[in-house]
Amino acid sequence: MTRGPQVGELRIDGDRLLRRLRELGEVGSTGDGGCARLALTDADRSGRDLVTTWMRDLGMQVAVDEIGNVVATLPGQEAGAAVMCGSHVDTVATGGIYDGNLGVLAGLEVVETLSAAGVVPRRPLAVAFFTDEEGSRFAPDMLGSLVYAGGLPVEEAYDIVGIDGARLGDELARIGYLGSLPCPGQAPHAYVELHIEQGPVLERHGETIGVVTGVQGISWQEVAIAGQSNHAGTTPLAYRHDAGLAAARVAVYARQLAAGMGGDQVATVGKLDLFPDLVNVVAGRATLTVDLRNTDEARLAEAERLLGAELDRIALDEGVRCSRRHLARFEPVEFDPRVVQVVESTAGSLGYSVRRMPSGAGHDAQMLARVCPAGMIFVPSVGGVSHNPAELTTPEHIEAGANVLLHVLARLADQGWS
Numbered sequence: 001m002t003r004g005p006q007v008g009e010l011r012i013d014g015d016r017l018l019r020r021l022r023e024l025g026e027v028g029s030t031g032d033g034g035c036a037r038l039a040l041t042d043a044d045r046s047g048r049d050l051v052t053t054w055m056r057d058l059g060m061q062v063a064v065d066e067i068g069n070v071v072a073t074l075p076g077q078e079a080g081a082a083v084m085c086g087s088h089v090d091t092v093a094t095g096g097i098y099d100g101n102l103g104v105l106a107g108l109e110v111v112e113t114l115s116a117a118g119v120v121p122r123r124p125l126a127v128a129f130f131t132d133e134e135g136s137r138f139a140p141d142m143l144g145s146l147v148y149a150g151g152l153p154v155e156e157a158y159d160i161v162g163i164d165g166a167r168l169g170d171e172l173a174r175i176g177y178l179g180s181l182p183c184p185g186q187a188p189h190a191y192v193e194l195h196i197e198q199g200p201v202l203e204r205h206g207e208t209i210g211v212v213t214g215v216q217g218i219s220w221q222e223v224a225i226a227g228q229s230n231h232a233g234t235t236p237l238a239y240r241h242d243a244g245l246a247a248a249r250v251a252v253y254a255r256q257l258a259a260g261m262g263g264d265q266v267a268t269v270g271k272l273d274l275f276p277d278l279v280n281v282v283a284g285r286a287t288l289t290v291d292l293r294n295t296d297e298a299r300l301a302e303a304e305r306l307l308g309a310e311l312d313r314i315a316l317d318e319g320v321r322c323s324r325r326h327l328a329r330f331e332p333v334e335f336d337p338r339v340v341q342v343v344e345s346t347a348g349s350l351g352y353s354v355r356r357m358p359s360g361a362g363h364d365a366q367m368l369a370r371v372c373p374a375g376m377i378f379v380p381s382v383g384g385v386s387h388n389p390a391e392l393t394t395p396e397h398i399e400a401g402a403n404v405l406l407h408v409l410a411r412l413a414d415q416g417w418s
């Protein structure tokens, strides 16, 4: 790394980073402090366009791959595999302005800080955003980084149908982000992702930096229930095959299952559709999603087994048919201890309090971990709230996280694994 001032003395410009976060947060604004940029919608395109404009303004080489992942590169003194950071710029429908966006924009802030100081890293630096990290419209989540890492053939990804009936490949072409860079992508030298914690742990313990050790396992299942629509007034209870009641039993059981298993087990029924969805008709069909997560793969598999047994019980009791399919299934991931160590020692040397912790949410880093040493940096979420317009991380913590990212990237771009 050619040295302008001592790299160690460099700090990011927190106000500049906040300005970009707020400007990007206006794209797809929901008017309540949040934003909605579901993957491959017009709002996602507008967010992508804004971020790629910033990338080009910073003199970075911007490439779009076959699944719409965008990788911007700042050349290093040497060629070869880049040290990559990034995250995602798609959001859920009730998104805040920090989830994903912070990791991408902090990466641009790092590039701007180094360039302004005349510092050229030994290795190239890349800032990426990956397609459809949320998976809310097109499942699974972390779809773009999964394809980038070779975990899903791009042709298969193109045929995924979204919750609105759209085909992923058609939407990617429609928004103009069907790129030519081949997938799987080039394995970076290392990957580091700055992200809001999206939970209450750091705030509860009063720590500034989460040193993320890994990501818990994720199981998304879609449960389809077939009963019999009937008249709400004339049909005696014993004659009903009520898909709505069956769906409600699944939701109650999911919560009881997680509470009973304890530990890290969580369960969520986030999406529930009834047909015909009318006040005076016993529901003939129900479709719902069950999101199960655990840091322990065996426990997660057990939770899936128990859910299956309960579906059989409900089918028998209510005289309905239950079927299920996976929308996503990822085992827990442990990050490379060398990257974890660099994050922890860097944050400590900058004077920040740190806590080692697993991630409750899925992240692109868990997919990059398949192809290179990867790790994450967390900053606190106020009230532990996320996937909600009230999502908030303080400017002080944003600046701390971006400074840790700056110096972690500088170390990884400049040194080997010694």
Ligand code: HGY
Binding pocket: 133, 134, 135, 141, 142, 360, 361, 362, 363
């Ligand atoms: O679902 C998740 O954990 C992430 O927000 N995609």
Ligand code: MN
Binding pocket: 088, 099, 100, 133, 195, 362, 363
């Ligand atoms: Mn995220």
Ligand code: MN
Binding pocket: 092, 099, 134, 387
């Ligand atoms: Mn998210």
